[in-house]
Amino acid sequence: MATRRGASPSDNQREQWAAERRAKLADLHERVVAEVGKITDSDQWRRWLQFAAKFHGYSFNNVLLIMAQRPDATWVAGYKRWKTEFGRHVRKGEKGIAILAPVTKRVTDDPQESPEERSEPTKQDPQLSAAEQTVQPARVLHTFKPVAVFDISQTEGPDIDVPGGPAFADVMPQLLEGQAPAGLYDQLVMLAEERGYTVERGDCRGANGFTDYTNRLIKVRDDVDDAQAVKTMIHELGHVDLHTPSDFGWETTRGCRGEREVEAESVAFLVAER
Structure with a gap:
């Protein structure tokens, strides 16, 4: 009633x-x-x-x-x-x-x-x-x-801009090409520094990047476009926030596979897609 x-x-x-x-x-x-x-x-x-x-x-x-x-x-x-x-x-x-x-x-x-x-x-x-x-x-x-x-x-009602991005392409993994939003890479470096990590660009021995927990270092390869460098930085920050050396059995994320890699790559996808 x-x-x-x-x-x-x-x-x-x-x-x-x-x-x-x-x-x-x-x-x-x-x-x-x-x-x-x-x-x-x-x-x-x-x-x-x-x-x-x-x-x-x-x-x-x-x-x-x-x-x-x-x-x-x-x-x-x-x-x-x-x-x-x-x-x-x-x-x-x-x-x-x-x-x-x-x-x-x-x-x-x-x-x-x-x-x-x-x-x-x-x-x-x-x-x-x-x-x-x-x-x-x-x-x-x-x-x-x-x-x-x-x-x-x-x-x-009135037309408004709906946030969102293009659908994730059904393709094999590939390096991103092109420019990233201005200043985004530098902002990601600042986030890493706030977490006590130094960021370097250079040879990553076949990987796009890796995180060295012992030396508090994130390294990103220096022969990729800005878009890929940003995506790799987001991926490595995902490792920093989610994981510890005990998750891998060694002191870096180089060669990471399986569940931990899916988690970090999912973080990169969500942030980059947004």
Whole structure:
């Protein structure tokens, strides 16, 4: 039964709504597990990378949920955000794409404060993962709740530029040719230096680049175009952020193969595609 306007919901209504939210959350979590189970080969992983490159600000779970519900999505946002930020309106009758939004809890020592007062939805954009949320110092992640977002194809209004890039070509590995965005390589070098690494260009003995953990060195071959040098730098920074020498059994990433190489190459693909 619907609550009359201005009337407070009854305890039974609150309990019913809470039960519906729990059921929806359980369904979304089960769907995430099912979608993860579908990523079993390189083609499916590449498909996920292509999709994730369009939604770089979303968590892994939410990218899976969006892809499962609307695989043709290109740009999604909440109902209010489409209206207030972009001047577009969600068409009547469109079905929302269910994702998980973080709910934060305010840390307090006040025993008189109710759980409802301590817990409330974060005012951050629900597209971001929990780790990416900028939470006030006195707030911590409490739980998640289901929310709806809509793809731009479900809206009407002024034309806007949709972010995104070309699809990943189905080709054998090859060196990239051409120029990279101005200053990008230097910015990547700065990121490496912030992590305590020195960057050098030179002979990499057959590799495009490698990371030397012992000497805190990233080396990139000097006979490639800027585009390839940038891509290699992103790849090696992926190794720096994700891996340690114990992952390889030796002190450098030279000759890296298998799972660790897929992880670093996936980082390079996502960043370069974006």
